Amino acid sequence: MRSLGRYLLMRTLLTIPMIFVLVTMVFIILRVMPGDPVKASIRPGAPQEYIDEIRHSLGLDKPLYVQYGEYLWDLLHFDLGTTLSPVRGQSVAEQIWQHFPATLELSLAAMLVTAVVGIGLGAYAAHHRRSLADYSLRLYGIVIYSIPVFWLGLMFQLVFGVWLGWLPIAGRISSLSAAPEHITGLYTVDSILTHNWPALKDSVLHLIMPAMTLGLYLSGVFVRLTRSNMLQVLKMDFVTAARARGIPERTVVYRHALKNALIPIITMLGLQFALLLAGAVLTESTFSWPGLGRFLVERITYRDFPSIQGTVVVFALLVASVSLLVDILYAWIDPRIRY
Amino acid sequence: MTEPLLQVEHLTVTYETRQGPVRAVDDVSFTLQRGEVLGLVGESGCGKSTLGMALLRMVRPPGKITSGRILFQGRDLMQLSEKEMRQLRGRHISMVFQDPMTSLNPLQRIGDHIVETIRVHEPKVSKKEAWDRAAQLIQRLGISPDRLKDYPHQLSGGMRQRIMIGIGLALNADLIIADEPTTSLDVIVEAQFLDLLRELRDEFNLTMILITHNIGVVAELADRVAVMYAGRMAEIGPVQPIFHNTLHPYTRGLLASVPSIRLEDGLELETLSGAPPSLLEPPPGCRFHPRCPQARPVCSEKTPPWKEVHPGHGTACWLYAEEEA
Amino acid sequence: MKTNQKTKKLAEEPTSLLGRLLRGASWYGAEWYWTATGAVILAIIILVTIFAPVLSPYDPIVTVGGPFERPGGGQVVLLAPKDSGITSPEGLKVAVYYNTTASVVAEDYGMTPRPYQVDKDLFEKVRAGEAQAVLISARDAAEALQKNPDFVQVGEPFGPRFWLGTDNLGRDILSRLIWGARAVLAVAILSALFSAAVGIPLGLLSGFFGGWMDRILSLVMDSIYSFPGLILAIAVAAMLGTGVINIAIAISVVYIPTYFRMTRSQVLSIKEELYVEAARALGAKQREILGMYIFPNVVPTLVVVFSLNVADAILTEAGLAFLGLGLQPPTPDWGFDLNKGKAYLPRGYWWPITFPGLMITLVALGFSLLGEGLGEILNPRLTEE
Numbered sequence A: 001m002r003s004l005g006r007y008l009l010m011r012t013l014l015t016i017p018m019i020f021v022l023v024t025m026v027f028i029i030l031r032v033m034p035g036d037p038v039k040a041s042i043r044p045g046a047p048q049e050y051i052d053e054i055r056h057s058l059g060l061d062k063p064l065y066v067q068y069g070e071y072l073w074d075l076l077h078f079d080l081g082t083t084l085s086p087v088r089g090q091s092v093a094e095q096i097w098q099h100f101p102a103t104l105e106l107s108l109a110a111m112l113v114t115a116v117v118g119i120g121l122g123a124y125a126a127h128h129r130r131s132l133a134d135y136s137l138r139l140y141g142i143v144i145y146s147i148p149v150f151w152l153g154l155m156f157q158l159v160f161g162v163w164l165g166w167l168p169i170a171g172r173i174s175s176l177s178a179a180p181e182h183i184t185g186l187y188t189v190d191s192i193l194t195h196n197w198p199a200l201k202d203s204v205l206h207l208i209m210p211a212m213t214l215g216l217y218l219s220g221v222f223v224r225l226t227r228s229n230m231l232q233v234l235k236m237d238f239v240t241a242a243r244a245r246g247i248p249e250r251t252v253v254y255r256h257a258l259k260n261a262l263i264p265i266i267t268m269l270g271l272q273f274a275l276l277l278a279g280a281v282l283t284e285s286t287f288s289w290p291g292l293g294r295f296l297v298e299r300i301t302y303r304d305f306p307s308i309q310g311t312v313v314v315f316a317l318l319v320a321s322v323s324l325l326v327d328i329l330y331a332w333i334d335p336r337i338r339y
Numbered sequence B: 001m002t003e004p005l006l007q008v009e010h011l012t013v014t015y016e017t018r019q020g021p022v023r024a025v026d027d028v029s030f031t032l033q034r035g036e037v038l039g040l041v042g043e044s045g046c047g048k049s050t051l052g053m054a055l056l057r058m059v060r061p062p063g064k065i066t067s068g069r070i071l072f073q074g075r076d077l078m079q080l081s082e083k084e085m086r087q088l089r090g091r092h093i094s095m096v097f098q099d100p101m102t103s104l105n106p107l108q109r110i111g112d113h114i115v116e117t118i119r120v121h122e123p124k125v126s127k128k129e130a131w132d133r134a135a136q137l138i139q140r141l142g143i144s145p146d147r148l149k150d151y152p153h154q155l156s157g158g159m160r161q162r163i164m165i166g167i168g169l170a171l172n173a174d175l176i177i178a179d180e181p182t183t184s185l186d187v188i189v190e191a192q193f194l195d196l197l198r199e200l201r202d203e204f205n206l207t208m209i210l211i212t213h214n215i216g217v218v219a220e221l222a223d224r225v226a227v228m229y230a231g232r233m234a235e236i237g238p239v240q241p242i243f244h245n246t247l248h249p250y251t252r253g254l255l256a257s258v259p260s261i262r263l264e265d266g267l268e269l270e271t272l273s274g275a276p277p278s279l280l281e282p283p284p285g286c287r288f289h290p291r292c293p294q295a296r297p298v299c300s301e302k303t304p305p306w307k308e309v310h311p312g313h314g315t316a317c318w319l320y321a322e323e324e325a
Numbered sequence C: 001m002k003t004n005q006k007t008k009k010l011a012e013e014p015t016s017l018l019g020r021l022l023r024g025a026s027w028y029g030a031e032w033y034w035t036a037t038g039a040v041i042l043a044i045i046i047l048v049t050i051f052a053p054v055l056s057p058y059d060p061i062v063t064v065g066g067p068f069e070r071p072g073g074g075q076v077v078l079l080a081p082k083d084s085g086i087t088s089p090e091g092l093k094v095a096v097y098y099n100t101t102a103s104v105v106a107e108d109y110g111m112t113p114r115p116y117q118v119d120k121d122l123f124e125k126v127r128a129g130e131a132q133a134v135l136i137s138a139r140d141a142a143e144a145l146q147k148n149p150d151f152v153q154v155g156e157p158f159g160p161r162f163w164l165g166t167d168n169l170g171r172d173i174l175s176r177l178i179w180g181a182r183a184v185l186a187v188a189i190l191s192a193l194f195s196a197a198v199g200i201p202l203g204l205l206s207g208f209f210g211g212w213m214d215r216i217l218s219l220v221m222d223s224i225y226s227f228p229g230l231i232l233a234i235a236v237a238a239m240l241g242t243g244v245i246n247i248a249i250a251i252s253v254v255y256i257p258t259y260f261r262m263t264r265s266q267v268l269s270i271k272e273e274l275y276v277e278a279a280r281a282l283g284a285k286q287r288e289i290l291g292m293y294i295f296p297n298v299v300p301t302l303v304v305v306f307s308l309n310v311a312d313a314i315l316t317e318a319g320l321a322f323l324g325l326g327l328q329p330p331t332p333d334w335g336f337d338l339n340k341g342k343a344y345l346p347r348g349y350w351w352p353i354t355f356p357g358l359m360i361t362l363v364a365l366g367f368s369l370l371g372e373g374l375g376e377i378l379n380p381r382l383t384e385e
């Protein structure tokens, strides 16, 4: 399919301006806006020479347009600089790479929860339109979205961690020595790959609450999206036609209609991914989950300027690539699409 | 006379809208014999589709069948459970919809549509058998069996409409309701499709309700014609008398709008002027009176009664009814 | 005719916001109730905000009791030896535990507290003559009297009462909730106003004039829109520092694209409408068309967006505060209180983290319900069938 190939190429090219804008935005926020990151990062009373030295090493003493040029140049080479504190001189890229698998594992698990809960309930609500269940589920969509995700996490910790004592309330694993051998960095996957069953049990137990928290938080949006898509699809002629052929209602709704409703949902995944990342930052902080979000927050307290900049840039790249990926997936799944 | 296949008695369907009830089908009665093709005509919005859906008990909400009976093979459909009704749909009564572009599941292969329908109603049939049956059938409909593996968007509108008919034939449905099956096809495809329908009618002895707003289509295919206006039945009769011995002024107006139909008695026909009424607040009396060239004072006051003017040919019009004092 | 019918139907629907609202539950069903519920919640919250000084039982930033006093707790009783003749707490030298509401109350009532470690037996101290009476939490009185039959209760329980308990610093949680509403609403509404003030004009101009400026603005706005809002706010807040205005700015950056996109798309569709074309044909100036025809039509949608935006802003503010990037302590702030309370959660202190979270949810829910309900009511496509 040459036309599909061309579409993919065009779509990829379109991602470039988006990445450019996001990266520039990060630059503006971190360098152009008021606030001196270096001064803030150093204990009051430090000698001026020391401050100047750091500023110089970061290139912050140069004119803004030079800084901007160097910033873009470094990014092109995936050079995110080195850390300032708590330890000076570590590679930011390496730090980010170390924290990435935790975020990935949490996000994937959360998306699983979201997909099951959100899509299932959304389809059910649409099927039973204007019933009590429908109204309750719509309300659920609004209420769950109004609950701060970190508070949801705290409540889970309180109930399942403290009161019932079923699940651990912090971290990815009981102790570092219990962690499985590093292959992908996803503890659950790695422990399966290495047949390390105690580690699997341990990491799954640690994963349940954070994944439920983040997943339920996102499920509200998916209930609504699925419901409204389903309502549209259920109104379509082919659904009526299927019913008129005597196909059982369940098959019509959950096989024929839902499949069709899911396709547009895939496109919306791109936007929901931003919500997922924002939620992940808060969830990670709640559960002391050693991922990118917690890394970012931790470095903010240390005022580690290069790490902050690097992490935010990585988030921007993630957003752009996921939105690209989703569009490609969409083009690939839907048999109707001919570009 | 044998028992009719379908007997509709005083059927009324109401849409409960926010502005108030809309009676899209109002006190409609007719019968249909096995092997007969009934053309159901009327301007768009007069309730034809609603009537068609009502026969399957599938009126879309907020619509509801509010009164009347539907006797199909002697059974009152209103008394059936939802499950019995479902078993009847597709198996005994099959429906072909107006827009073939949208009436097939875009993510399901053509063959799977047919196979699924066969297996829902005949669970003992294996997938393979059902697929073979589908292949034979669509070959008869002039489509290569390879196309069974295609997705709907890969087929032309005419092919898809043939597939829709094919699904009905696959199960030997007793009654096929075709709701404006040719409206969204272009003229040549429409002609081909109507030819096919005619062949199938003769070959399979189809019983069919052909819904259309184009009375010209009816002339070629139907044995009898039912004319609806604003939710009510205006005239029913065999096709010849309807065309050549027209009773209801509305039918006359409809005929006049078809250029190819010449009426023998040379009566000057006025084409219809004005728009059909809102069914929310329909005109009192005969609903056609604001547009009727022959309206009388009584027409705007009382609903004209149904009158069988000739055997098998009836109408609801004050021109043919005695006004009681 | 189906379409005729539909256009007629729409024409009969009242088009003004007020008209639609007054149509009431019979027309709009659930949506109407949502709007009403949201409005009621918000009305209560706003009243609470206005009357915070009156409603708040204590000063929210001052230690008024012991740490982690349970909800409903705080009252103390005076237990004196039998036949001691003590009838009033005034001027007594009393034995209390450290860090309890009793030690705070003792000073308020002019007693001299002799605080002891928790494991020391207060009653022994009284018997040893180091203090005249024991002042303990009312909750523990019955058990203490049973163990020490030589003591009796003097008078009724007295002292403060903390309906929602106290936090780790012995501050009244209820008072902090009430005052916290002020801070949260101030930040959220301010930030929504900032976003609107930037996003709406840009959207109007961009949509109305089009051209390359429109394309660039759209690209920038879409990019920001696609970026996780909280992370953006974190970055801005980390640079700007704390304070109501700074936090409000940090949050507002996130939601400018929402206003921009909404306004722009509305302008694009309204621009094509007949009456705007007509005004143009009659020689109306660009500025007039924009101000007199287009802007007023965008307003109802913006009301919805604003309401939803405030809900989002509340959650973002809470998130920032939870991460330690919120208002400057000791300003009462729900998100910050959750941050602090989190540390004590493993010990089972549920009340410091339960109530602030409930409040955030409630206020965000109020704005969401209002926005959602209004949105559905305003949007005939969704409500019509």
Ligand SMILES: Nc1ncnc2c1ncn2[C@@H]1O[C@H](COP(=O)(O)OP(=O)(O)O)[C@@H](O)[C@H]1O
Residues within 6 Å of the ligand: B015, B017, B022, B024, B042, B043, B044, B045, B046, B047, B048, B049, B050, B051, B060, B061, B062, B063, B279, C001, C002, C005
């Ligand atoms: N879902 C609905 N809600 C309200 N009214 C409807 C609905 N569907 C159809 N109607 C009304 O019923 C009347 C008949 O519609 P329909 O049966 O589709 O007519 P036709 O098929 O003859 O064009 C129309 O006038 C329309 O106003």
Ligand code: SF4
Residues within 6 Å of the ligand: B248, B249, B250, B286, B287, B288, B289, B290, B292, B293, B294, B295, B296, B299, B304, B316, B317, B318, B319
């Ligand atoms: S009843 Fe009267 S108005 Fe109606 S069709 Fe007959 S003549 Fe015309």
Ligand SMILES: [Mg+2]
Residues within 6 Å of the ligand: B045, B048, B049, B050, B179, B180
């Ligand atoms: Mg129709």
